Amino acid sequence: MNFTMTADQRELQAAARDFARAELPAIATELERDNKPPSHDLVRRYAEMGFLGINVPSELGGLGLGNLEALIVLEEFAKISSAVAFPIFESSVGPVRAIELFAPESLKRRVVPAVCRGEMVVAVSMSEPDAGSALTDLKTKAVVQGDKVIVNGTKRWCSGGGHADAYLVYCRLSDEPGARSIGAVLVEKGAPGLTFGPNEQLMGFRGIPSSDLYFDNCEIPAENIVVPAGGFKKLMEAFDLERCGNATMALGQASGALEDVCVYVQERKQFGKPIAEFQAVQLKLAEMQMKVDAARLLIWRAASNAQDGLPSVLDSSLGKCFANTIAREVTGDALQLMGAYGYSKDFPMERRLRDSWGWGIAGGAIDIQKTNIAAAMLGRRFDQRR
Template sequence: MNFVLSEFQLQLEDSVRRFARKELPAIGKWMEETAEPSPPELVRQFADMGWLGMNLPVEYGGQGAQPIDALIVLEELAKISPAAAFPVFESCFGPILAICHFGPIALRELLVPKVVAGEHMISVSMSEPQAGSALTELTTKAVRVDGGWRLSGQKRWCSGAGHAEGYVVYCRMSEAPGAKGIGAVYVERDTQGFSFGKQESLMGFRGIPSADMYFDDVFVPEHHVVVESGGFTSMMRAFNLERCANATMGLGVAQGAFDYALEYVQDRRQFGKPIIDFQAVQIRIADMAVRLDAARLLIRRAATSLQDGFPSVRDSSMAKCFSNEVIREIAGNALQIMGAYGYSKEYPIEQRLRDAWGWGIAGGAIDIQKVNIAAEIVGRRFDQRR
């Protein structure tokens, strides 16, 4: 199995890296300080560069690029600012991916060109107050009516809530138990009866909006049904690729922390010499580098070993689990190496430590990934309810 990047991919990586280093530091700092989402002019730049939805099908406006190409772009942007990279994350690996694979053609034709052009961001709405890891216990419900469906319920922890123009809402669409009764519908932000709670104030992820969402008898037309009851399992296949993107966002955070710390240890002098000359620092730097490469290789294995366009649960869960764990360690080591400078808000490491912790919660907690991995190893699912 060859993980060496092609000439095109190396050029892509270099061009994104140069763009990110030039354009994103000031924007990322502004987003961190204000908690405001990506400014429209940045999203337009991403669209002009061809990075929004670059792996979506050509027939619907995308470029048809490989998932790993989009992950290369995502990592380079996230090295500087994961919040600034979020529109690329959503446009390449968010719910629009599920729409492209499982939604009706009319919905694909309506939404994908808008996403690629930077005119629309679409976020996923899954978790509820009593349904997070136990997602099949969600209670948000869609009831069939003349011409469509009526949607009622509450959602929580939706990244992009209040900012995105549209939402793919997982909901119960029949009386069938568990996953068999769950489907998904698409809801526009300004739909009557659809409202948002106050914006969450999170430890990290500043610049990535999050809020409760309320559906009060919201009408959803028939052509906005992504999948009907029973389509939940198919939709979750797209989530395997989203896990790779989650892992890559974290990887970018960790690589950015490592790069900053590596420069610091070569400049910082103690006892008359750069601190990189001390063996303890050398060992810590080496450990960080090994873990970064291991995480990247697991992600790329998952992203290139596709089955019908998606990674396996095993590969994607391993990539996310390992990446989520090591980025916390790497960000913590970077802060420790820098001492008081790492702990100061004047420098970017403390932000990376806060952001690193979030990726092991978002998109399925670390321990949930380990349950998935164990299930794949033994060849059966574990019923957590018994």
């Protein structure tokens, strides 16, 4: 077991940190204000800097590095804001990896390199009005008709809805009950029969627009079937990596908050001295540091144990559950230490707090991760319906 980053990993981390701190804070403020996603120009800039598809094989346009390297970079961007980090998330640990692993060769080679070049953004669309935590209750149906697939249904809470270039849509591809009929198709923006609901107004995640997706006899090529019916287990295995990405986005809110508040408490003076001199502040800082380090170690363990494959459900759920929980606590404590400055929208702290609550809901709520953990511990699945 090695707890030290390699020289190459440290160099990559420094490059990501320097770029993010120098160029992204003002952009993050704009995205928060306007609730708009990063521009295509910015995403292409990420690609030019080598920050997209870090763990995607080089033959598909990525850097060919490991999952750990991707998560190291993701945290540095997430420290600035969730919105500026989201293209990194989508290209390294999101739906693009499912396409890379499971899609037909022609689709894979058309989509994945385009994402790594910053020319295409792909979002995942899983939830529905009546299927969130109970994902196998989804109703969206895709019917193969010759060389075409006809999709009907409604998707909800799609981060990227309305602005992404394509969507990995979980749907039913046969009449088998439960998970046995579930697979996934890629629906590109502009496909006949695809429309979008209004932009959701959420507590946080501004700059990561979310909307409903409506499929009304939506027509796509049959080659856009990424995972056929019966492939739900494959999809969820790929989603174990996305859990690590979600956990890292939450971690970034906490570690960014901790870095900022450490500067603040040494500059802010009350009663004639910096507030860092007060023992109560020192104790709170120590608690925050312990939580951040523990979350990072759990996430990195999940990535390392997978040896650049897909993490286990146990490791990924442990990392996500803990990081989601401590992010809310650490950002809350940091906001309290900064007082009115933390509560003000002129500073990023309150945004981090709001986003931290979102990461504990997105991608599987905290309590769902706990049921995953218990199931993995005991070697069985628990039927929540009975």
